[in-house]
Amino acid sequence: MTHANKRFSSWGAHAALGLLMAILASTSAASDGGQIQFDTDFDSGGGVSVDSRDETHFSLTLEDEQNYSPLGYVHFRLRGVEGKTVSFEFTNLGESRMPSNYRLLYSETPLEGLDYQRMDETVGGGFSQEFQSDTVYIANYLPFPYRNTVEQVTQHQDCEYVTVGVIGRSHKGRDMYAMRISDPGVPDDEKRDIVALTRQHPGETTGSYQLDGMIAYVLDVFRDETRAFDDDYRFHFLPHANPDGIYRGIHRLCTQGYDLNRRWNTDSPVEIRNMKDYLERNVTSAWWGFDLHATTNRTFTSLFYTPAASERYMPIMESIAAHIVSLDNIGHSEASQQARGFYHEALGGSMVVTEKYLYWEEYDADYLRSQGRNFLAEVVAVSPVLRAHASTPH
Template sequence: MYITSAFDSGNIEVINAESSPIELAIRQDNNSDFYQWFHFRLEGEVGASYPLSIVNAGKSAYPEGWENYRVCASYDRQNWFRIGANYDGKTLDFTVTLDEPSIYLAYFAPYSWERHLDLLAWAQSNERVKIQTLGKTLDQRDMTMLTIGDAESAKHRVWMIARQHPGETMAEWFVEGFLEALLDDANPQAQKLLADTVFYVVPNMNPDGSVRGHLRTNAAGANLNREWLNPTMERSPEVFLVREKMLKLGGDIFLDIHGDEALPYNFVAACEGIPGYDERHAKLEETFKQAYEAISPDFQTEHGYELDKPGEANLTIGTAWAGHQFRTLALTLEMPFKDNDNLPDPVEGWSPARSQQLARDILFPIREVLETLK
């Protein structure tokens, strides 16, 4: 039996390979106490069963995320399925029975840096797309923004950023589906939107954390979604660079794509606690949510986060900062690590394909909101 995580986004430490179950631990994000993302390969005998135990699960960032959680697994790194697991409040235990000599196991289906580069290369081949490097991360990776549509003639500007928290890989799967829909010449929603709207898309806000196998932070240990009020090039260049571009270009809609460890639903969090929040904000949010719920059975409004009280929004969070700065619709979209309990999938749980479909459906609520701005 052999276990390794020496690859893009890999994260696991073998504590005791001789015990039964085999004892594993998730490595903390650099300069941080956060951890929950894992990604490793197990090699063994076909037909053999290997009991595994993540012994530090109970002290992870979101222990409730392990309740009713099922591990993501793949033999070919393309098709991911779920393996049942048991969480006792301290350890996450599951057993792998091999159908092939080796298997990949992860917190959610990974979205690799190589696939990220492939996505950018594919997108730039479309004449509607302009690719721009905004600057470098601390590990010297590119911070890349895509501009889709005619910025000079556009009446509206829509921002979409994803994966501020690198372990939330469903966010970049979402962006991939969104770009495929927006650049589909046969999609009437896309054609209608691009007639008068420009989209600014940052598919991966945290390249370093993604490759390092982090859950929530960048190379310096900064939680990027707590850096929006005063980012610096020394600690959070990713936010600094994107924020500067946003201040220069402005925006009518801001969408920040995330994943939630605990809640088994798709939902949005708004910016109701910002100073100056008014009926206009509330109306735009309600228009968006009603349209999304109408078009997508995977989206719902019953379950979500507790609302901020008036004036108590945390302006270091991207959505709150953007909603306050631009006085416009700003939403955080959350998808589950587990499954959508309203439409559960016993084989795959919440998956890359469903993330992509949810993204395709978001064109309609975006269009509905923009119609109210005309």
């Protein structure tokens, strides 16, 4: 396989304009002399405001635009901090599930690079950090802005077997993309569909890193000499179920106040309609699905499934859950209003919800990517039982 015989198509090219706008936005505001500037007015900023401050001390209040009750995702920017040690405290840490011994993340490089590291001190009782750059981004979980979710799929649109397109627009007009990876030389009715979607709850950012790992894994196989499963499946990746919520830094809901993963038995809001339309048009032999989530609750369940759809695949689900590490237990319920309910009832496939504990320092971006790769490997390559099921229409 060489790059000379590439076959690909593209349904849209809206990414270039978005990129240009992001660059303009990121260069439009320079810090004035001395005064540190705080804001959340950027792609994926939100979840926190300034209660009071003096020169290098910030008293911050956790808040969510849509009132997520345990509070959650936090991402803010400071400008004018080069060479300064800045101290912080939260006025309402006790209202959130953030442990007092948890350390925030910060980045001293441009937002889109996603180059975050842990602070030196834990949040409980106040904390401080010395910064080397003028501009820093500070967050509680690894951010993954809307712009990056677009780049995540459009960067591969020239690759062999990849089809990337806009499936509709969000309530605020942001493009929603889907990425398909499939060998067009194999008839579609000989392939099973595998779907992965994430960021229905926009603050659950770990799903984007896991999706990164899934996409890389599939592309590796399609480019690899062994071509282990390229004939067998058609992959669909939906990188941003909730673009407006991602952009605004909301933890759980969309900007209109809906929990998208309780709306799959309806045709609104528009984000749900876009995803359902895409799946109904393009998934003809649904096999497996992943709806990648995360949780602020330390004792939550690692994986949820729909009994009628997935009960017979318990060993595979246990293997998937074993990769989650930060949580245990597998849970189930019928859930027509959720993506996994729709995937079963409308399309006939088995979709699982994976969860990840967000306030856990023992992972980085590469770890999350390897998790996504491992999730998918349990379905496509590892289990001979699954392979047998996958080759049998059901």
